């Protein structure tokens with residue numbers, strides 16, 4: 220145990236550096252994923268035929284083993300000399316987050332009580348006004364739940380990014396495996412889990428704040 | 437004035453939810469669409485603010501075909517109240533009430549003043565409820581907020597789809613009375629859906645009685661109760677149509693037609709009643725307490741005479757039998 224604490228002491232700033240890198244990668248990926256996913260989710264509510272196709276495609280994406288998806292990125296991004304590193308990792312993470320975000324956004328908006336939609340039309344709201352004033356606020360808890368799922372998923376899958384040279388906490392695990400360094404593997408895993416738990420809690424708090432008071436049960 | 441001209445609606449294929457409907461609604465009237473479930477009341481109502489498209493025919497408001505108007509503007513000029521959950525749960529009470537003024541771009545102060553005014557109309561404290569959300573109100577309060585929300589931008593026309601349907605009978609009656617009180621002040625043209633005959637008799641200036649998308653009879657409540665046009669109508673209004681009709685008549689009207697009787701001084705414990713009381717409640721009073729008379733006062737508390745079961749019966753006979761017979765005679769003469 221003492222030995223492990225010693226290991227942590229010596230490597231503290233290295234571990235911290237990797238953690239920051241991990242947060243950066245996942246953070247940027249999730250922001251992009253939200254912008255794209257929520258927009259697509261909202262758009263799909265206006266286009267039923269496309270919705271089925273897109274949701275099916277997003278489901279398929281999620282079934283590709285993560286390591287394979289990262290691998291697939293490499294040849295594509297080699298074309299623009301970005302074969303390994305930050306960019307392909309980012310794109311892979313964005314793709315992975317799409318299903319929970321798109322699906323939740325789409326179904327949350329679709330499932331807003333028809334009586335509210337009717338009332339919104341009845342008072343003379345335009346489409347956009349209805350979306351912004353009624354549909355999104357009432358769908359928010361479910362949309363946020365999708366985003367939370369995506370964040371937790373990304374923090375975990377972000378570990379794989381290390382394999383294609385994008386750094387982050389996966390580095391500890393990769394190095395640990397190659398050097399059979401138990402401490403390194405354990406540290407990497409624990410920090411990833413902690414990160415996931417903290418992120419989920421923080422997002423839950425944000426969700427509570429954003430949710431209009433009238434729709435908490 | 438609202439005119440329905442050969443209005444039909446089919447959702448799918450050939451079946452008609454509304455079939456060739458024709459009638460006119462005068463300014464300031466409450467017209468109630470009455471009929472069994474699925475007869476097309478809601479459909480007919482929702483065509484007026486174009487929440488449903490009109491398949492055939494046209495609806496005109498003040499001679500203006502609504503099909504030619506911008507639908508968003510049209511809806512903002514028509515108040516719309518629905519049975520339940522019409523309030524936006526994510527908005528507080530003030531935001532809910534002032535939603536149409538907000539969409540119309542009124543300034544903050546004007547909206548707030550209007551909010552206070554409307555809350556006073558229904559006797560709720562504007563400040564107390566301002567920041568509350570719909571789920572923090574009782575069903576009855578929510579329904580009343582729904583009504584004033586529809587009134588907020590002072591629209592000339594109101595559409596109400598079973599606005600009081602989800603309330604328990606006691607509260608419903610109270611809100612109906614309150615609403616009639618408000619209507620006396622605001623004088624809106626109101627189209628109102630109900631499937632409750634008693635509600636219709638109480639609230640309506642005219643009733644549109646429907647079956648399978650068609651109008652069976654259009655007339656005043658009294659008209660429909662006294663001369664049901666066909667078998668369907670008389671079945672719908674029920675065997676007690678005579679008694680229902682009494683709720684539309686007051687002691688004063690009876691007094692004018694056939695007069696009251698002298699007070700029988702030998703009866704000690706007689707109930708007192710105001711001359712504007714309706715005859716149905718008066719009859720109930722006579723039957724319940726098994727008294728032979730009820731003493732009638734006018735507004736200045738002066739005794740006018742007494743009323744008995746016998747008297748009510750005579751009046752009823754006159755209204756339901758003799759008058760319609762005379763009317764039929766007249767019609768024959770004209771023909």
Ligand SMILES: Nc1ncnc2c1ncn2[C@@H]1O[C@H](COP(=O)(O)OP(=O)(O)OP(=O)(O)O)[C@@H](O)[C@H]1O
Pocket residue numbers: 447448453471472473474475476477478479480631
């Ligand atoms: N959106 C719709 N699509 C297809 N058919 C519909 C739709 N809305 C109503 N209908 C049909 O049209 C007919 C009239 O329905 P409507 O809702 O107008 O009846 P209603 O008189 O309001 O009944 P209720 O008293 O139950 O509310 C019914 O046969 C109903 O099934």
Ligand SMILES: [Mg+2]
Pocket residue numbers: 477478479629
């Ligand atoms: Mg209906």
